[in-house]
Structures are given as structure tokens and as C-alpha cells.
Amino acid sequence: MEQYFDPEVECASREQITAWQNDRLVKQVERVYNSVPYYKKKMDELGVRPEHIRGIQDLHLLPTLTKDDLRDQYPYGLMAAPLSDCVRIHSTSGTTGRRVVAFYTQHDVDLWEECCARALAAAGATKDDVVQVCYGYGLFTGGAGLHGGSHKLGSLTLPMSSGNTDRQLQFMTDLGSTILCCTPSYAAYLSESVNERGLRNQIKLKAGIFGAEAWTEEMRRDIEKGLGIKAYDIYGLTEISGPGVAYECSAQHGMHVNEDHFIVETIDPKTGEVIPHGEKGELVFTSLTKEAFPLIRYRTKDIGILYDEPCPCGRTHVRMSKPMGRSDDMLIVKGVNVFPSQIETVLMNCGYPANYQIIVTRANNSDRIEVQVEMTPEMFSDSLSEVAGREKQLVSALKAMLGIYCVVKLVAPKSITRSEGKAKRVIDKRNLY
Amino acid sequence: MTVKQISVFLENRPGALAEFTKILEKSNIDLRALSLAESEDFGIVRVIVDDPFNTIQILKDEGYVCSITKVIAVEIEDKPGALVKMLNILGDNKVNLEYSYAFLAKKANSAFMVFRVADNDKAIKVLTDNGIRPICHEDMEELFK
Numbered sequence: 001m002e003q004y005f006d007p008e009v010e011c012a013s014r015e016q017i018t019a020w021q022n023d024r025l026v027k028q029v030e031r032v033y034n035s036v037p038y039y040k041k042k043m044d045e046l047g048v049r050p051e052h053i054r055g056i057q058d059l060h061l062l063p064t065l066t067k068d069d070l071r072d073q074y075p076y077g078l079m080a081a082p083l084s085d086c087v088r089i090h091s092t093s094g095t096t097g098r099r100v101v102a103f104y105t106q107h108d109v110d111l112w113e114e115c116c117a118r119a120l121a122a123a124g125a126t127k128d129d130v131v132q133v134c135y136g137y138g139l140f141t142g143g144a145g146l147h148g149g150s151h152k153l154g155s156l157t158l159p160m161s162s163g164n165t166d167r168q169l170q171f172m173t174d175l176g177s178t179i180l181c182c183t184p185s186y187a188a189y190l191s192e193s194v195n196e197r198g199l200r201n202q203i204k205l206k207a208g209i210f211g212a213e214a215w216t217e218e219m220r221r222d223i224e225k226g227l228g229i230k231a232y233d234i235y236g237l238t239e240i241s242g243p244g245v246a247y248e249c250s251a252q253h254g255m256h257v258n259e260d261h262f263i264v265e266t267i268d269p270k271t272g273e274v275i276p277h278g279e280k281g282e283l284v285f286t287s288l289t290k291e292a293f294p295l296i297r298y299r300t301k302d303i304g305i306l307y308d309e310p311c312p313c314g315r316t317h318v319r320m321s322k323p324m325g326r327s328d329d330m331l332i333v334k335g336v337n338v339f340p341s342q343i344e345t346v347l348m349n350c351g352y353p354a355n356y357q358i359i360v361t362r363a364n365n366s367d368r369i370e371v372q373v374e375m376t377p378e379m380f381s382d383s384l385s386e387v388a389g390r391e392k393q394l395v396s397a398l399k400a401m402l403g404i405y406c407v408v409k410l411v412a413p414k415s416i417t418r419s420e421g422k423a424k425r426v427i428d429k430r431n432l433y
Numbered sequence: 434m435t436v437k438q439i440s441v442f443l444e445n446r447p448g449a450l451a452e453f454t455k456i457l458e459k460s461n462i463d464l465r466a467l468s469l470a471e472s473e474d475f476g477i478v479r480v481i482v483d484d485p486f487n488t489i490q491i492l493k494d495e496g497y498v499c500s501i502t503k504v505i506a507v508e509i510e511d512k513p514g515a516l517v518k519m520l521n522i523l524g525d526n527k528v529n530l531e532y533s534y535a536f537l538a539k540k541a542n543s544a545f546m547v548f549r550v551a552d553n554d555k556a557i558k559v560l561t562d563n564g565i566r567p568i569c570h571e572d573m574e575e576l577f578k
Contacts, residue, residue, distance in 0.1 A: 375442045375475070375498045382440030382502040382549065383531055384470040384477050391472075409474045412444050414496055 002250055002313050005121035005153065006114070009260050010315045017316065020260050022055035024288035029053045029062065032294055035080045038073050039296065056263060060274050064267075064284060064297040070100045070239065081105055081292040091139040092238045092337060102238050103292040109148065111289055112241040115258045116149025119247030122256075122313070123207040123232045125179045127154030130204075132177035134168055134186060135212065137161040141242025142212050142335075146181040149244065155179070162186065165193055173202045180208040183335040184215035184223065184231075188365030191226030205229045211236065211243050213335040214323060214432040219365055220252075233322060239298055240285045246320050254307050254319030261289045264320060265297070266306055269327035277306040282327045283320060301328045331426065333360055334367045336404050340425045343371055343406075346397045350390070351379060357416045362430040370407040371398065374416055434557050434567040435503035436547065437485040442498040443476040453478060453497070460491045465577060466536035466547060481506075481536070481547070483577070485570070505548045505556055505567045509535075516546065519565065523548070526559040538576035 004010045012020075030050040032039045042063040043049065052061055070078065079086075085105045092100045104112070125131060131150040135142030143161055150157040158171055162182065168190060171177065180187060187210050194200055205227050211234035223231045235255050236243035245262055246255035257264045266281030267274055275281035283304045287294040302323035311319060331338045344354050357372040373394070381387050391408055398406045417424065443449045450469070457464055457480075466481040482488045485501055492499045509515045523530065531549040538545060545568070550556045557567055568576075 377498050377500070380440075380442050380498045380500055382438065382477065382479060382500060384472060385531075387442075387475070387477065388472045391474075410442075410444075411475075412442065412496070413498055415444070 003121045003124055003126065004315075005118040010118060010256075010317065012260075012316055014316060017259050018056065021263055021288060024260075025056055025059065025263065025286065026050075026053055028286075028288055028294055029296065032080050032296060036078055038069070038077050042069075059263065059265065059286065059297070062297050064272060064299050065295055066299045067100065067239075067301075074099070075101045078295070079103055079292060080294050086292050088144075089139075090141045090144065090238050090242060100239055102241075104241075105291045108241065108290045108292050111261055112145060112244060113148030113152045115236075115241070115244030115247075115261065116145045117152035118149075118258065119209055119232070119234050119244050120146070120149050120153050120155070120179065122247055122249045122315075123179060123209050123230070124250075125150070125153055125155055125207070129153075129155045129178045130158065130175055131155045131179040131181060132158040132160055132168070132172060134160045134162055134180070134182040134190075135243075141236065141238050142181075142183075145236065145242040145244055146209065150179075150181075165190065169193060169197065169199060172205070173199055176204040178204050178206050180205055180227070180229070182208070182210060183212050184210040184219055185213060185334065185362075185365050185367060187223045187231070188219060188226070191223055192364065195226055200228070203227070207232060209234050209247075213332045213367075214430075216432060222365065235320065235323070237285075237300060239293075239295055239300075240287055241290065245285065249311060249313035249315055251311055251313050253311070254321055256311070256315050256317040256319050257306075259317045262287055264306060264318060266304065267299070269299075269301075269303070277308045277318070280305050280324065283323070301326050301330060303327055329426065331358070331360060331369075331428065333369045334404050336402060338369070338402055338404070342401050343398065346394070346401050347371075347373060350394045350397055352376070352394065355416055356425070358426045360426070360428045360430055367430070368407065369404065370409055372409045372411050372416060374413050375410050376413065434505070434561075434569055435553055436481055436506040436568065436570050436573065438502045438504045438547070438549075439480050439482065439485055439489055439492070440500050440502055441478045441480070441492060443478050445471060445473070445475050449476070450478065456491065456495050457482070457488070460488075462488050462491070463577070465538075465573060466534065466545075468532070468534035468547075470532065479532075479534070481573070483573070502549065503553055505550065505553060505560070506545050507548070507560065507565055507567050509544050509546050511543050519546065522559060522563045522565070523550075523556065526555075528552075528556045528559055538573075540576050540578060 033050045048061050086103045087106050088104045133146045137143030207230045209232045220231045232248040234243050234247045236245040246257040248255050263286040265284040269282040283300045283302045303325040305321040307319040352373050355374050359370045361368050463483040468479045470477045533548050
């Protein structure tokens with residue numbers, strides 16, 4: 001039996017969804033135009049006025065936003081509500097330069113948690129379930145989003161945060177967790193640990209919601225088999241609210257976008273032209289209901305496909321595929337966003353040349369990132385401890401910048417392959433898409 | 434009263450040292466001492482050769498990162514306790530060794546110790562005050578005739 005959190009919304013007719021979107025888009029555009037000078041400027045530059053937007057058919061007239069706009073307007077430039085109405089922030093991983101801070105009013109938190117509650121319900125969670133949340137808590141939206149969703153649903157919520165596997169397994173067995181929420185790589189790791197320790201018949205898990213990083217169908221099967229559960233995907237980004245922008249149902253074929261709160265489009269990343277559903281394009285989201293940080297036509301750089309076909313689960317909201325790649329060079333490693341330019345900045349700050357190669361691999365469902373750096377006369381010394389000490393400093397600086405541990409490998413000068421005079425910076429061997 | 438040592442960055446992979454020595458062979462460079470230090474992902478090979486300036490030019494042309502370091506080389510008598518005596522002199526005078534290795538010369542019936550210290554002048558003074566004379570690079574010529 002398919003479960004819903006809010007069946008009237010989740011299974012609303014297409015006409016109803018369109019009516020909500022038309023109404024909310026018009027109001028939202030008018031609101032941001034009048035309260036965010038940056039939007040006003042961008043719209044004025046294109047000669048678009050709020051009255052030109054009469055419904056979703058006019059959405060394409062509006063300017064798009066990218067992470068650069070967010071960075072440019074950091075921290076308050078895109079706020080559409082007074083700071084005094086805000087109750088929380090969340091932030092993306094990354095450097096000061098790349099960091100995005102999103103603000104939430106209580107209304108924004110509520111709608112976000114509602115989206116997460118829908119995702120949990122679709123995975124079969126009810127008020128009788130025990131939801132173990134081992135996404136990180138803090139600035140990262142993972143922990144807070146699923147935590148709030150679980151509350152909304154009335155489930156018993158275990159705010160575990162990430163790591164400390166011994167404790168995770170203890171609570172999982174002692175308290176009989178039935179729903180697991182974490183990154184797919186951590187789920188795979190937990191699955192391994194459960195089986196290694198012979199705990200398989202002591203756990204009561206029935207489903208898991210795994211997101212924040214790319215994972216394959218093969219990995220899904222591994223996790224499902226290892227833990228004896230059904231594994232559900234979830235999609236979201238801090239800029240738009242967090243996890244729960246879209247979520248998978250029992251059909252496990254694409255994630256339903258919460259269309260009463262967000263409009264999703266696919267565009268050609270080069271021209272910006274809107275691409276019809278069913279074809280691959282860059283996913284673009286518009287927030288219809290958020291108050292504090294309502295992004296209009298935000299380009300995610302994630303490439304995906306939208307599916308209109310009716311879903312056997314009964315939900316009517318459009319589905320999006322798993323992200324099938326990126327239109328920029330961002331990598332997601334261990335659930336953390338990594339831009340090669342961040343690594344370049346660290347190398348230069350530490351005195352290394354900007355000639356490097358990033359090699360990402362995945363073994364046993366766990367990511368490993370190696371940064372190969374060429375040795376230079378300036379960084380060399382006859383003393384091993386001196387060279388190794390500088391290498392350690394580099395590892396620490398990368399950790400500080402990216403939030404994850406990178407393996408650094410010093411290589412001989414000019415040993416990093418260059419094709420047509422330009423080095424290939426990233427080698428991702430994970431075959432994620 | 435120092436000897437010129439060449440330090441070279443090597444990747445930690447099979448064949449890296451062989452490739453390096455191949456270049457010395459090709460260029461007819463006479464190797465007098467060699468010592469290797471390694472970390473997880475790289476190594477530093479330290480060598481003493483007959484013509485350091487020529488060698489470093491050749492290595493640079495071949496794309497190696499290398500540097501010249503002045504180290505102290507001291508003759509040690511071939512009898513038990515000789516090394517201890519020497520190390521005690523340095524230790525008692527608070528001369529810290531960064532690294533050290535040994536080599537044998539063709540002509541002398543004795544061994545030589547190489548010391549890398551932070552302050553060469555101080556180490557030389559300590560040694561000469563105790564009647565020990567570190568050799569110069571030019572002395573090497575005689576030793577390897």
C-alpha cells in the first residue's frame with residue numbers, strides 16, 4: 001500500500017498543480033522584484049517586468065541565477081524577507097568564496113520539513129517508525145531536513161548525525177530503527193559493518209533514504225541486499241532548501257519534484273533555451289513558496305531528464321532522473337561538493353604549482369580523492385622531513401578548504417599528462433552516471 | 434671543509450631509481466656515495482659524485498628536481514668504538530644530525546661518515562677543536578684514484 005503524507009497535494013490533478021504554480025509564481029515574482037534590488041536589476045536589464053509574468057508559460061522570460069550570483073550577493077543580497085523574520089541558516093560545503101548561505105523563516109523551515117516528510121512517507125515511514133538520521137547535523141542540510149521531516153510525520157527520531165559506527169549500530173539494534181537516512185556511501189559502509197558483525201538478524205530496518213551524492217543502481221542493489229531494505233533516492237540542494245526538493249516513491253523510477261513548492265525546468269546549458277520534458281538538460285528550479293531566500297530559475301548545473309508519464313504510485317508530480325552529470329566541473333566526493341578551482345587555490349596558497357591532477361576512485365562504495373602535485377625546485381629540500389612536512393601542511397589546508405581528507409601524492413615535474421598543451425585536471429574513475 | 438651532495442626528488446614507484454642511475458651511467462658520472470630516504474609517496478636520493486656541477490646540469494636537463502647541499506664528511510678509523518667517539522663529540526656539543534650515511538673510499542683503509550647538520554661552521558669547529566678534520570670535495574679526488 002502506497003503511503004502519502006499529504007495525498008491531496010501529492011496526488012492532485014495536473015490542472016490543480018498548474019493552477020497553484022501559476023498563482024504562486026506571479027506572487028513570488030512580484031515579491032522578489034519589489035524586495036530584492038538584485039532581482040529588480042537583473043529583470044530590468046532584460047526588460048522584464050512583474051506584470052509580464054502571468055503564469056508558468058512566461059517563466060522562460062525571467063533571468064536565470066547561478067552560484068556566481070549567490071556568491072556575488074553573499075550574504076544578504078538575495079534576501080526577500082527581513083532578517084528579523086528569519087530563524088535559521090544553512091550553508092553549502094566549500095570555501096568562503098564558494099560558500100552559499102541560505103536563510104529560512106519558520107514558514108520556510110516548515111515547508112522544507114513537509115517535503116522531507118513526504119519523502120519519508122513515500123519510503124513507508126509512519127508515526128510508528130523509528131527513523132535513524134545519520135546525515136551530518138549542522139550547517140549541512142541533510143541532518144536537519146530529514147530530522148524535521150521525521151518530526152512532522154510523528155516518527156521517533158534518532159538524531160545520530162554522521163560517523164561513530166559503533167554507536168550507530170548499537171542504537172540501530174537496541175532501539176530497532178526501521179528507517180535509515182544517510183549518504184549512500186555511509187549506508188553501504190553500515191551494511192558491511194552489520195554483516196561483518198553478524199547483526200543482520202538483529203536489525204529491523206525496512207527502508208532507507210539515501211542522497212547528497214551520486215550513486216548507481218548497482219550500489220542500490222548492494223545496499224538493499226546487505227541490509228534487507230528498500231533503498232530510496234532523494235534530491236535537494238541548500239540553495240533551494242535542502243533534501244526533499246524531489247524524492248523517490250515505491251516505483252523507484254525517478255524522483256517526484258514537489259511541484260507545489262518548486263517549478264523544475266530543463267534547459268540547454270549552452271544556450272539557456274528550455275528543453276522539453278523527456279530530453280536531457282540542466283535542471284533549473286524556481287522556489288514558489290519560500291519567503292527568505294526564494295531563488296527564481298536557479299541553475300543547478302546538474303544534468304537530468306524530466307518524466308511526465310503517470311507514475312504507478314499515484315503521485316502526479318513530475319519526476320526527475322538521478323543527476324546524470326554536471327554542466328560544470330564540480331565533483332561530489334563523500335557527499336561534499338568539490339571544485340577543482342578550490343584545490344588549485346590551496347595549492348597556490350601553499351606554494352605548489354597549479355599543475356595538478358585529481359583522481360577520484362570508489363572502492364567498497366567509499367570515495368577516495370587523490371591530488372597529484374608536481375614537485376618544484378622551490379618546494380624541494382634535501383631533508384625528507386621538510387618535504388613531508390610541507391606535504392602534511394597541504395593535506396591540512398585541503399581538509400580546511402574542502403572539509404574532506406585528500407590523499408596528496410608528490411610526483412616528478414612534467415609527469416602530469418598534458419593533452420594539447422592543457423592538462424586533464426580531473427580523472428573520475430567512479431562511473432557514477 | 435665540506436663535501437657537495439646532490440639531493441634528487443624521486444617518485445616512489447618501481448624503476449624510478451634505475452632510471453636515475455641510468456642517466457648517471459649514460460653521462461659517465463662516477464658515483465661515490467648514495468643514500469635513500471623514502472616516505473609513503475616519494476623518495477629523496479642523496480649522492481656524492483665526482484663533478485657535482487656538471488651532474489646537476491645534466492639532471493636538470495633530464496627534468497629532475499635536485500639541489501646541492503654542503504655536508505660534512507669525516508674519516509672514521511676501522512675499529513670498534515670509533516663512530517661512538519665521533520658522535521659523542523658532536524652530541525656533547527649540541528650538534529644535531531639531520532641525517533647521516535657512510536661510504537668507503539678506494540684508497541684509504543677506512544670508512545667515511547657523512548653528516549648533514551643545520552650549522553656546518555659550528556660542526557666543523559667542534560670537530561677540528563677535537564683534532565678531527567672533515568674532508569673537502571677536492572680530497573675526494575685523491576681518495577678515489
